[in-house]
Amino acid sequence: MEWIIFGIVILWLAAVSWFDLRKGEVPHSLWVIVPLALAGAYRAWQGDWQLVVLSGLVALISERERISKLFGFEEIGRVLTWLPFLLLALYWSVQNSPITALSIVGFWVAWELGWWGGADAVSAMALSLVWPGPGFFLAFFGCHAIVAFGLMAFTYKTERKVKAHRLPGLPIMLLAVISSQIIQRI
Numbered sequence: 001m002e003w004i005i006f007g008i009v010i011l012w013l014a015a016v017s018w019f020d021l022r023k024g025e026v027p028h029s030l031w032v033i034v035p036l037a038l039a040g041a042y043r044a045w046q047g048d049w050q051l052v053v054l055s056g057l058v059a060l061i062s063e064r065e066r067i068s069k070l071f072g073f074e075e076i077g078r079v080l081t082w083l084p085f086l087l088l089a090l091y092w093s094v095q096n097s098p099i100t101a102l103s104i105v106g107f108w109v110a111w112e113l114g115w116w117g118g119a120d121a122v123s124a125m126a127l128s129l130v131w132p133g134p135g136f137f138l139a140f141f142g143c144h145a146i147v148a149f150g151l152m153a154f155t156y157k158t159e160r161k162v163k164a165h166r167l168p169g170l171p172i173m174l175l176a177v178i179s180s181q182i183i184q185r186i
Contacts, residue, residue: 005042006181009130013174016119020170025119032122039129050093051100051132055125057082057089058108062118079112100132120169127173131180139180140173147172 012035019026026032036059040052060067061082068077075081086105093101104125111121127136147167156162 005130006177009127009177010174013123013170013177016123017168017171017174020119020168024168025117026170029118032119032126036122036126036129039126043129043132048096048129048132050089050096051104051129054089054093054101054104055129057085058104058125059122061086062108062111062121097132099134099137100128103128103137116169120173123170123173127177131177135183136176136180139183140176143172143176143179144169147175 016026016031019031036055040055043049044052061079064079064082065077068074090101090105093104107116107121107124107128110116111118116124124140127140148164151167152162152164
């Protein structure tokens with residue numbers, strides 16, 4: 001079963017990575033929403049419903065402005081309105097899987113602050129639900145750090161200045177998934 005899931009995730013990430021590299025975005029939000037829903041169903045089936053609730057709540061909070069307009073209730077559009085629910089879901093999730101729960105909230109915060117795109121954040125949450133263990137997160141954060149610092153070092157070598165770069169996150173996530181599987185086999 002693990003190899004089937006790995007294969008499906010690799011095919012999906014390869015497709016969205018290609019879009020990310022060519023256009024800087026995925027063609028439609030369903031390219032990341034459907035995998036998040038499927039990853040949530042898989043994680044719930046595995047018995048980790050707390051992470052699914054947290055991910056679903058984070059997805060709702062990220063759409064708070066649309067929800068506010070839909071219901072005509074301005075208060076729903078504020079993060080502070082959702083904060084008690086977020087803290088409660090985070091509390092439940094941290095009990096079972098602290099790294100994954102904090103990462104899910106961190107991915108959302110990175111999107112809210114404009115450090116990541118929405119597809120990157122949703123994809124990272126989906127991957128976190130599929131592989132909530134420390135091996136995946138070691139590969140995930142390691143690949144991001146290596147690529148970011150490597151590019152900064154290259155820029156420093158060629159231009160003699162340190163500068164941060166905006167990187168396409170989905171190809172790095174593809175690299176992280178492959179790396180995590182290699183780490184697990186070692």
